[in-house]
Amino acid sequence: MNIIKIYKTRMKAILFSAFLLVILSAASSCDTDETQDVITLRNLVMSDEFDIEGAPNSAIWTYDIGRGPNGDGWGNQELQYYTDRTENVKVENGFLLINAKEEDFEGAQYTSARLKTEGLFEQQYGRFEARIRLPYGKGLWPAFWLLGNDCEQNIWPLCGEIDIMEYLGDSPNVVFGSAHGPGYSAGEAETKEYTLEDDRFDTGFHIFGIEWGPEYINYYVDDALYNRITPDDVAGEWVFDHPFYIIMNVAVGGSFPGSPNEETVFPQTMIVDYVRVYQ
Numbered sequence: 001m002n003i004i005k006i007y008k009t010r011m012k013a014i015l016f017s018a019f020l021l022v023i024l025s026a027a028s029s030c031d032t033d034e035t036q037d038v039i040t041l042r043n044l045v046m047s048d049e050f051d052i053e054g055a056p057n058s059a060i061w062t063y064d065i066g067r068g069p070n071g072d073g074w075g076n077q078e079l080q081y082y083t084d085r086t087e088n089v090k091v092e093n094g095f096l097l098i099n100a101k102e103e104d105f106e107g108a109q110y111t112s113a114r115l116k117t118e119g120l121f122e123q124q125y126g127r128f129e130a131r132i133r134l135p136y137g138k139g140l141w142p143a144f145w146l147l148g149n150d151c152e153q154n155i156w157p158l159c160g161e162i163d164i165m166e167y168l169g170d171s172p173n174v175v176f177g178s179a180h181g182p183g184y185s186a187g188e189a190e191t192k193e194y195t196l197e198d199d200r201f202d203t204g205f206h207i208f209g210i211e212w213g214p215e216y217i218n219y220y221v222d223d224a225l226y227n228r229i230t231p232d233d234v235a236g237e238w239v240f241d242h243p244f245y246i247i248m249n250v251a252v253g254g255s256f257p258g259s260p261n262e263e264t265v266f267p268q269t270m271i272v273d274y275v276r277v278y279q
Helices: 003-026 073-077
Strands: 044-048 062-064 080-082 089-092 095-105 108-112 114-116 126-133 140-148 161-167 174-180 190-195 206-213 216-221 224-229 244-252 268-278
Touching: 080 244, 095 244, 108 244, 126 140, 126 161, 161 206, 161 216, 174 216, 174 224, 190 216, 190 224, 244 268
Parallel strands: 080 108
Antiparallel strands: 044 268, 062 114, 089 095, 095 108, 095 268, 114 244, 126 206, 126 268, 140 161, 140 244, 161 174, 174 190, 206 216, 216 224
16 A cells, blocks of 8 residues: 555544544534534445545446537536546546546547436435545636436426535635525525635645535535525525435536636646545
8 A cells, every 4th residue: 555545544534533523522512603403323325435546436426428418518608528538537546536638629628527426326315525625727617516316307407406515716715505496596596605714725625515404404614514505595496305416527617617718727636535425
């Protein structure tokens, strides 16, 4: 085992111990004026620690390929072509690497990857979290999010979307946590941002998570609860009481981040340490 893997294994043990202490102490205290629902007993039901080199685990992950069903940049005017090539997605030294590259490919100027657990792992409620180091640069739009598993029958946003983490590469100390549904989608989504005061998301790892149950979604960065969404907060129907699946991607360009500029350096990589889901 190389030095990186030894370090990562030790860090995971330390983090897991700290996580258990937080859960035990959370039942009696809260560091925020938000109201928390505390899940006092959690079972780990899905985990990818990215410890096997090569392609991501095909029992957990599949891919979206291309520029969207209508070729319109996934409805957001995104500029990348998603692939499953090792140039864009691979597991190496215990981490999942999603690489956005500037290159001409299938009519697009950029390539990247979008992984999903659709049809392989879907869950209603629980804690979903990932430890991630984000890329940097204008026009980069990484995300860790959930999509309702009924989107083929109930077209988005009727199926619901939970954005655990969205990030704009030219604002390296800010992330967003959002919910999309009928009457509150896209630019009208129910959302809130979290700002690091003395740090950046592209210079180190941070844990992005939600705790989701009937009639609430709590959003966390590391151990900080910064957003809580309930049925009373949304402008339309609450559509978060059925199973959702996980998506992780790095988009390039689009209506939210804008296009890369001359200062954007490629390739850029989102580095994922682990993804864990608790029930």
